[in-house]
Amino acid sequence: MIVRPPIAILAGALIVTAVAIAGASSTDQDLSAALSQQAQQNIQENGGGAIKARFINRWGHPTRHTILSGGEGLDEGTRDKVAKAVAAIPGVGGISWSDGSMMAQGGEVVLSPLHCQEDVDALLQARTIRFEESASTIDASSQELIDEVAMALRPCLGSIIAITGHTDASGPEPGNIQLSRERALAVQRALIDRGIPIDGLRAQGVGSAEPVDGLLPQDPANRRIEFAVVATTPLKPTPVDTPGPR
Amino acid sequence: MPIWSEVLVLCLAAYAIGLAIGWALWGRAAPNARQESIKE
Structure with a gap:
Protein backbone atom coordinates (compact mmCIF):
# COMPACT_ATOMS: atom_id res chain seq x y z
CA MET A 1 0.00 0.00 0.00
CA ILE A 2 1.40 3.36 -1.04
CA VAL A 3 0.65 6.20 1.42
CA ARG A 4 0.96 9.71 0.03
CA PRO A 5 3.58 11.74 2.00
CA PRO A 6 1.27 14.58 3.14
CA ILE A 7 -1.17 12.10 4.64
CA ALA A 8 1.66 10.22 6.34
CA ILE A 9 3.05 13.46 7.78
CA LEU A 10 -0.38 14.51 9.02
CA ALA A 11 -1.01 11.10 10.55
CA GLY A 12 2.36 11.28 12.28
CA ALA A 13 1.50 14.72 13.67
CA LEU A 14 -1.80 13.43 15.01
CA ILE A 15 -0.09 10.50 16.68
CA VAL A 16 2.51 12.82 18.22
CA THR A 17 -0.29 15.09 19.46
CA ALA A 18 -2.16 12.21 21.03
CA VAL A 19 0.95 10.82 22.70
CA ALA A 20 1.97 14.28 23.98
CA ILE A 21 -1.43 15.04 25.49
CA ALA A 22 -1.75 11.59 27.03
CA GLY A 23 1.77 11.73 28.43
CA ALA A 24 1.36 15.24 29.79
CA SER A 25 -2.03 14.49 31.35
CA SER A 26 -0.65 11.56 33.27
CA THR A 27 2.25 13.52 34.76
CA ASP A 28 1.30 17.21 34.95
CA GLN A 29 -0.65 16.86 38.21
CA ASP A 30 2.36 15.34 39.93
CA LEU A 31 4.71 18.02 38.56
CA SER A 32 2.34 20.77 39.62
CA ALA A 33 1.99 19.31 43.13
CA ALA A 34 5.75 18.94 43.51
CA LEU A 35 6.35 22.53 42.39
CA SER A 36 3.62 23.77 44.69
CA GLN A 37 5.09 21.96 47.68
CA GLN A 38 8.57 23.29 46.98
CA ALA A 39 7.18 26.80 46.46
CA GLN A 40 5.34 26.79 49.80
CA GLN A 41 8.53 25.68 51.50
CA ASN A 42 10.51 28.52 49.89
CA ILE A 43 7.77 31.03 50.79
CA GLN A 44 7.89 30.00 54.45
CA GLU A 45 11.68 30.20 54.49
CA ASN A 46 11.57 33.77 53.16
CA GLY A 47 8.99 35.06 55.64
CA GLY A 48 6.02 35.23 53.27
CA GLY A 49 3.72 33.13 55.44
CA ALA A 50 0.44 34.48 54.06
CA ILE A 51 1.46 34.10 50.41
CA LYS A 52 0.06 31.17 48.44
CA ALA A 53 1.52 29.84 45.19
CA ARG A 54 -1.00 28.37 42.76
CA PHE A 55 0.27 26.17 39.95
CA ILE A 56 -3.19 25.88 38.38
CA ASN A 57 -4.17 28.39 35.71
CA ARG A 58 -7.54 30.11 35.44
CA TRP A 59 -9.00 27.24 33.37
CA GLY A 60 -7.98 24.67 35.96
CA HIS A 61 -5.02 23.20 34.06
CA PRO A 62 -1.73 22.50 35.85
CA THR A 63 0.94 24.98 34.82
CA ARG A 64 4.56 25.86 35.57
CA HIS A 65 3.69 29.58 35.59
CA THR A 66 2.63 30.24 39.15
CA ILE A 67 0.25 32.88 40.44
CA LEU A 68 1.17 34.26 43.86
CA SER A 69 -1.66 35.56 46.02
CA GLY A 70 -2.08 36.95 49.54
CA GLY A 71 0.50 38.80 51.57
CA GLU A 72 -0.82 42.23 50.55
CA GLY A 73 0.24 43.58 53.95
CA LEU A 74 3.84 42.52 53.50
CA ASP A 75 6.43 45.05 52.44
CA GLU A 76 7.66 45.11 48.85
CA GLY A 77 11.09 43.80 49.83
CA THR A 78 9.65 40.61 51.35
CA ARG A 79 7.29 40.09 48.40
CA ASP A 80 10.19 40.56 46.00
CA LYS A 81 12.31 38.08 47.96
CA VAL A 82 9.51 35.51 48.01
CA ALA A 83 8.86 35.90 44.27
CA LYS A 84 12.55 35.43 43.49
CA ALA A 85 12.75 32.37 45.75
CA VAL A 86 9.78 30.77 43.99
CA ALA A 87 11.15 31.68 40.56
CA ALA A 88 14.46 30.03 41.46
CA ILE A 89 12.80 26.59 41.85
CA PRO A 90 13.89 24.40 38.92
CA GLY A 91 10.90 23.89 36.63
CA VAL A 92 9.03 27.08 37.51
CA GLY A 93 8.27 28.93 34.30
CA GLY A 94 7.22 32.35 35.52
CA ILE A 95 5.78 34.38 38.39
CA SER A 96 2.85 36.74 38.54
CA TRP A 97 0.88 38.26 41.40
CA SER A 98 -2.87 37.86 41.57
CA ASP A 99 -3.25 41.48 42.70
CA GLY A 100 -1.61 42.52 39.46
CA SER A 101 0.98 44.78 41.05
CA MET A 102 3.25 44.28 38.05
CA MET A 103 0.53 44.86 35.47
CA ALA A 104 0.06 48.15 33.70
CA GLN A 105 -2.90 50.16 34.94
CA GLY A 106 -5.70 50.52 32.47
CA GLY A 107 -8.07 53.40 32.02
CA GLU A 108 -7.33 57.02 31.51
CA VAL A 109 -3.72 58.02 31.20
CA VAL A 110 -2.72 60.45 33.93
CA LEU A 111 -0.46 63.12 32.51
CA SER A 112 2.16 64.44 34.86
CA PRO A 113 2.71 68.20 34.81
CA LEU A 114 5.73 69.59 33.03
CA HIS A 115 8.76 70.15 35.14
CA MET B 1 0.47 28.10 29.53
CA PRO B 2 -0.71 24.68 30.74
CA ILE B 3 1.85 21.92 31.01
CA TRP B 4 0.05 19.77 28.43
CA SER B 5 0.30 22.50 25.81
CA GLU B 6 3.99 23.03 26.54
CA VAL B 7 4.58 19.28 26.08
CA LEU B 8 2.50 19.29 22.90
CA VAL B 9 4.42 22.21 21.39
CA LEU B 10 7.76 20.57 22.23
CA CYS B 11 6.70 17.20 20.77
CA LEU B 12 5.40 18.78 17.56
CA ALA B 13 8.58 20.81 17.26
CA ALA B 14 10.66 17.67 17.70
CA TYR B 15 8.51 15.90 15.09
CA ALA B 16 8.99 18.78 12.63
CA ILE B 17 12.75 18.81 13.23
CA GLY B 18 12.81 15.03 12.66
CA LEU B 19 10.95 15.45 9.40
CA ALA B 20 13.33 18.19 8.28
CA ILE B 21 16.41 16.09 9.10
CA GLY B 22 14.92 13.08 7.36
CA TRP B 23 14.07 15.09 4.27
CA ALA B 24 17.58 16.64 4.22
CA LEU B 25 19.28 13.25 4.45
CA TRP B 26 17.08 11.03 2.26
CA GLY B 27 14.27 13.00 0.70
CA ARG B 28 15.99 15.49 -1.57
CA ALA B 29 16.83 12.96 -4.35
CA ALA B 30 14.09 12.46 -6.95
CA PRO B 31 12.10 9.17 -6.69
CA ASN B 32 13.63 7.86 -9.95
CA ALA B 33 17.13 8.45 -8.67
CA ARG B 34 16.28 6.67 -5.48
CA GLN B 35 14.91 3.67 -7.39
CA GLU B 36 18.07 3.58 -9.51
CA SER B 37 20.22 3.51 -6.41
CA ILE B 38 18.10 0.70 -4.97
CA LYS B 39 18.51 -1.39 -8.18
CA GLU B 40 22.26 -0.95 -8.08
Whole structure:
Protein backbone atom coordinates (compact mmCIF):
# COMPACT_ATOMS: atom_id res chain seq x y z
CA MET A 1 0.00 0.00 0.00
CA ILE A 2 1.40 3.36 -1.04
CA VAL A 3 0.65 6.20 1.42
CA ARG A 4 0.96 9.71 0.03
CA PRO A 5 3.58 11.74 2.00
CA PRO A 6 1.27 14.58 3.14
CA ILE A 7 -1.17 12.10 4.64
CA ALA A 8 1.66 10.22 6.34
CA ILE A 9 3.05 13.46 7.78
CA LEU A 10 -0.38 14.51 9.02
CA ALA A 11 -1.01 11.10 10.55
CA GLY A 12 2.36 11.28 12.28
CA ALA A 13 1.50 14.72 13.67
CA LEU A 14 -1.80 13.43 15.01
CA ILE A 15 -0.09 10.50 16.68
CA VAL A 16 2.51 12.82 18.22
CA THR A 17 -0.29 15.09 19.46
CA ALA A 18 -2.16 12.21 21.03
CA VAL A 19 0.95 10.82 22.70
CA ALA A 20 1.97 14.28 23.98
CA ILE A 21 -1.43 15.04 25.49
CA ALA A 22 -1.75 11.59 27.03
CA GLY A 23 1.77 11.73 28.43
CA ALA A 24 1.36 15.24 29.79
CA SER A 25 -2.03 14.49 31.35
CA SER A 26 -0.65 11.56 33.27
CA THR A 27 2.25 13.52 34.76
CA ASP A 28 1.30 17.21 34.95
CA GLN A 29 -0.65 16.86 38.21
CA ASP A 30 2.36 15.34 39.93
CA LEU A 31 4.71 18.02 38.56
CA SER A 32 2.34 20.77 39.62
CA ALA A 33 1.99 19.31 43.13
CA ALA A 34 5.75 18.94 43.51
CA LEU A 35 6.35 22.53 42.39
CA SER A 36 3.62 23.77 44.69
CA GLN A 37 5.09 21.96 47.68
CA GLN A 38 8.57 23.29 46.98
CA ALA A 39 7.18 26.80 46.46
CA GLN A 40 5.34 26.79 49.80
CA GLN A 41 8.53 25.68 51.50
CA ASN A 42 10.51 28.52 49.89
CA ILE A 43 7.77 31.03 50.79
CA GLN A 44 7.89 30.00 54.45
CA GLU A 45 11.68 30.20 54.49
CA ASN A 46 11.57 33.77 53.16
CA GLY A 47 8.99 35.06 55.64
CA GLY A 48 6.02 35.23 53.27
CA GLY A 49 3.72 33.13 55.44
CA ALA A 50 0.44 34.48 54.06
CA ILE A 51 1.46 34.10 50.41
CA LYS A 52 0.06 31.17 48.44
CA ALA A 53 1.52 29.84 45.19
CA ARG A 54 -1.00 28.37 42.76
CA PHE A 55 0.27 26.17 39.95
CA ILE A 56 -3.19 25.88 38.38
CA ASN A 57 -4.17 28.39 35.71
CA ARG A 58 -7.54 30.11 35.44
CA TRP A 59 -9.00 27.24 33.37
CA GLY A 60 -7.98 24.67 35.96
CA HIS A 61 -5.02 23.20 34.06
CA PRO A 62 -1.73 22.50 35.85
CA THR A 63 0.94 24.98 34.82
CA ARG A 64 4.56 25.86 35.57
CA HIS A 65 3.69 29.58 35.59
CA THR A 66 2.63 30.24 39.15
CA ILE A 67 0.25 32.88 40.44
CA LEU A 68 1.17 34.26 43.86
CA SER A 69 -1.66 35.56 46.02
CA GLY A 70 -2.08 36.95 49.54
CA GLY A 71 0.50 38.80 51.57
CA GLU A 72 -0.82 42.23 50.55
CA GLY A 73 0.24 43.58 53.95
CA LEU A 74 3.84 42.52 53.50
CA ASP A 75 6.43 45.05 52.44
CA GLU A 76 7.66 45.11 48.85
CA GLY A 77 11.09 43.80 49.83
CA THR A 78 9.65 40.61 51.35
CA ARG A 79 7.29 40.09 48.40
CA ASP A 80 10.19 40.56 46.00
CA LYS A 81 12.31 38.08 47.96
CA VAL A 82 9.51 35.51 48.01
CA ALA A 83 8.86 35.90 44.27
CA LYS A 84 12.55 35.43 43.49
CA ALA A 85 12.75 32.37 45.75
CA VAL A 86 9.78 30.77 43.99
CA ALA A 87 11.15 31.68 40.56
CA ALA A 88 14.46 30.03 41.46
CA ILE A 89 12.80 26.59 41.85
CA PRO A 90 13.89 24.40 38.92
CA GLY A 91 10.90 23.89 36.63
CA VAL A 92 9.03 27.08 37.51
CA GLY A 93 8.27 28.93 34.30
CA GLY A 94 7.22 32.35 35.52
CA ILE A 95 5.78 34.38 38.39
CA SER A 96 2.85 36.74 38.54
CA TRP A 97 0.88 38.26 41.40
CA SER A 98 -2.87 37.86 41.57
CA ASP A 99 -3.25 41.48 42.70
CA GLY A 100 -1.61 42.52 39.46
CA SER A 101 0.98 44.78 41.05
CA MET A 102 3.25 44.28 38.05
CA MET A 103 0.53 44.86 35.47
CA ALA A 104 0.06 48.15 33.70
CA GLN A 105 -2.90 50.16 34.94
CA GLY A 106 -5.70 50.52 32.47
CA GLY A 107 -8.07 53.40 32.02
CA GLU A 108 -7.33 57.02 31.51
CA VAL A 109 -3.72 58.02 31.20
CA VAL A 110 -2.72 60.45 33.93
CA LEU A 111 -0.46 63.12 32.51
CA SER A 112 2.16 64.44 34.86
CA PRO A 113 2.71 68.20 34.81
CA LEU A 114 5.73 69.59 33.03
CA HIS A 115 8.76 70.15 35.14
CA CYS A 116 9.72 73.62 33.92
CA GLN A 117 8.82 75.18 37.27
CA GLU A 118 11.19 72.84 39.08
CA ASP A 119 13.86 73.37 36.42
CA VAL A 120 13.70 77.15 36.76
CA ASP A 121 13.68 76.94 40.56
CA ALA A 122 16.75 74.72 40.42
CA LEU A 123 18.52 77.22 38.14
CA LEU A 124 17.74 80.15 40.41
CA GLN A 125 18.50 78.32 43.63
CA ALA A 126 22.24 78.73 43.31
CA ARG A 127 22.40 81.82 41.09
CA THR A 128 20.43 85.05 40.79
CA ILE A 129 19.67 87.37 37.96
CA ARG A 130 21.73 90.47 38.75
CA PHE A 131 21.00 94.05 37.77
CA GLU A 132 23.07 97.16 37.65
CA GLU A 133 22.91 99.31 40.79
CA SER A 134 19.50 101.00 41.20
CA ALA A 135 18.67 100.27 37.57
CA SER A 136 16.66 97.75 35.59
CA THR A 137 19.49 96.83 33.21
CA ILE A 138 20.34 93.15 33.46
CA ASP A 139 23.98 92.64 34.35
CA ALA A 140 26.06 91.15 31.53
CA SER A 141 27.08 88.27 33.79
CA SER A 142 23.43 87.19 34.09
CA GLN A 143 22.77 86.88 30.35
CA GLU A 144 23.84 83.25 30.36
CA LEU A 145 21.46 82.53 33.24
CA ILE A 146 18.62 84.17 31.30
CA ASP A 147 19.51 81.88 28.36
CA GLU A 148 19.20 78.85 30.65
CA VAL A 149 15.91 80.08 32.14
CA ALA A 150 14.48 80.60 28.64
CA MET A 151 15.57 77.08 27.72
CA ALA A 152 13.96 75.68 30.88
CA LEU A 153 10.68 77.53 30.22
CA ARG A 154 10.46 76.35 26.61
CA PRO A 155 8.60 73.09 27.46
CA CYS A 156 5.90 75.18 29.16
CA LEU A 157 5.04 77.33 26.17
CA GLY A 158 1.28 77.73 26.29
CA SER A 159 1.38 78.23 30.05
CA ILE A 160 1.09 81.55 31.86
CA ILE A 161 4.49 82.36 33.34
CA ALA A 162 4.52 85.01 36.06
CA ILE A 163 7.73 87.00 36.49
CA THR A 164 7.84 88.73 39.83
CA GLY A 165 10.47 91.29 40.80
CA HIS A 166 11.46 91.78 44.44
CA THR A 167 13.70 94.32 46.16
CA ASP A 168 15.02 94.74 49.68
CA ALA A 169 13.56 97.35 52.01
CA SER A 170 16.39 99.86 51.71
CA GLY A 171 14.71 102.91 50.26
CA PRO A 172 11.19 104.25 49.86
CA GLU A 173 8.64 101.55 49.01
CA PRO A 174 7.04 103.32 45.99
CA GLY A 175 10.48 103.48 44.39
CA ASN A 176 11.10 99.81 45.26
CA ILE A 177 7.84 98.73 43.62
CA GLN A 178 8.66 100.74 40.51
CA LEU A 179 12.19 99.32 40.36
CA SER A 180 11.07 95.75 40.92
CA ARG A 181 8.44 96.10 38.21
CA GLU A 182 10.96 97.55 35.74
CA ARG A 183 13.35 94.71 36.49
CA ALA A 184 10.60 92.12 35.94
CA LEU A 185 9.77 93.84 32.64
CA ALA A 186 13.46 93.75 31.69
CA VAL A 187 13.53 90.00 32.27
CA GLN A 188 10.29 89.64 30.29
CA ARG A 189 11.87 91.52 27.36
CA ALA A 190 14.98 89.34 27.60
CA LEU A 191 12.84 86.21 27.44
CA ILE A 192 10.88 87.56 24.47
CA ASP A 193 14.22 88.21 22.73
CA ARG A 194 15.00 84.52 23.31
CA GLY A 195 11.83 83.32 21.64
CA ILE A 196 9.37 83.04 24.54
CA PRO A 197 6.00 84.41 23.32
CA ILE A 198 4.80 87.57 25.06
CA ASP A 199 1.27 86.13 25.36
CA GLY A 200 2.25 83.81 28.19
CA LEU A 201 4.45 86.21 30.17
CA ARG A 202 3.14 88.35 33.03
CA ALA A 203 5.56 90.76 34.73
CA GLN A 204 4.88 92.36 38.10
CA GLY A 205 6.85 94.06 40.84
CA VAL A 206 6.04 93.77 44.54
CA GLY A 207 8.87 95.84 45.97
CA SER A 208 10.00 94.63 49.38
CA ALA A 209 6.59 93.27 50.43
CA GLU A 210 7.57 89.60 50.09
CA PRO A 211 11.01 89.02 51.56
CA VAL A 212 12.61 85.59 51.44
CA ASP A 213 11.56 83.40 54.38
CA GLY A 214 14.07 83.77 57.19
CA LEU A 215 15.64 86.99 55.89
CA LEU A 216 15.20 90.52 57.20
CA PRO A 217 13.45 92.86 54.74
CA GLN A 218 16.62 94.98 54.54
CA ASP A 219 18.78 92.02 53.48
CA PRO A 220 20.14 92.57 49.94
CA ALA A 221 19.51 88.87 49.23
CA ASN A 222 15.84 89.82 48.88
CA ARG A 223 16.62 91.42 45.51
CA ARG A 224 15.52 88.71 43.15
CA ILE A 225 13.33 87.66 40.25
CA GLU A 226 10.92 84.76 40.72
CA PHE A 227 9.23 82.72 38.04
CA ALA A 228 5.96 80.87 38.54
CA VAL A 229 4.14 78.75 36.01
CA VAL A 230 0.69 79.77 37.21
CA ALA A 231 -1.64 78.22 34.66
CA THR A 232 -1.67 75.89 31.78
CA THR A 233 -3.95 76.76 28.93
CA PRO A 234 -4.79 73.97 26.51
CA LEU A 235 -3.64 74.54 22.97
CA LYS A 236 -6.54 75.28 20.69
CA PRO A 237 -6.25 74.38 17.03
CA THR A 238 -6.51 77.26 14.62
CA PRO A 239 -9.57 77.25 12.35
CA VAL A 240 -7.37 76.15 9.45
CA ASP A 241 -6.27 73.08 11.43
CA THR A 242 -9.76 72.18 12.62
CA PRO A 243 -11.26 69.47 10.43
CA GLY A 244 -14.73 70.29 9.21
CA PRO A 245 -17.69 67.91 9.00
CA ARG A 246 -17.82 65.58 6.00
CA MET B 1 0.47 28.10 29.53
CA PRO B 2 -0.71 24.68 30.74
CA ILE B 3 1.85 21.92 31.01
CA TRP B 4 0.05 19.77 28.43
CA SER B 5 0.30 22.50 25.81
CA GLU B 6 3.99 23.03 26.54
CA VAL B 7 4.58 19.28 26.08
CA LEU B 8 2.50 19.29 22.90
CA VAL B 9 4.42 22.21 21.39
CA LEU B 10 7.76 20.57 22.23
CA CYS B 11 6.70 17.20 20.77
CA LEU B 12 5.40 18.78 17.56
CA ALA B 13 8.58 20.81 17.26
CA ALA B 14 10.66 17.67 17.70
CA TYR B 15 8.51 15.90 15.09
CA ALA B 16 8.99 18.78 12.63
CA ILE B 17 12.75 18.81 13.23
CA GLY B 18 12.81 15.03 12.66
CA LEU B 19 10.95 15.45 9.40
CA ALA B 20 13.33 18.19 8.28
CA ILE B 21 16.41 16.09 9.10
CA GLY B 22 14.92 13.08 7.36
CA TRP B 23 14.07 15.09 4.27
CA ALA B 24 17.58 16.64 4.22
CA LEU B 25 19.28 13.25 4.45
CA TRP B 26 17.08 11.03 2.26
CA GLY B 27 14.27 13.00 0.70
CA ARG B 28 15.99 15.49 -1.57
CA ALA B 29 16.83 12.96 -4.35
CA ALA B 30 14.09 12.46 -6.95
CA PRO B 31 12.10 9.17 -6.69
CA ASN B 32 13.63 7.86 -9.95
CA ALA B 33 17.13 8.45 -8.67
CA ARG B 34 16.28 6.67 -5.48
CA GLN B 35 14.91 3.67 -7.39
CA GLU B 36 18.07 3.58 -9.51
CA SER B 37 20.22 3.51 -6.41
CA ILE B 38 18.10 0.70 -4.97
CA LYS B 39 18.51 -1.39 -8.18
CA GLU B 40 22.26 -0.95 -8.08
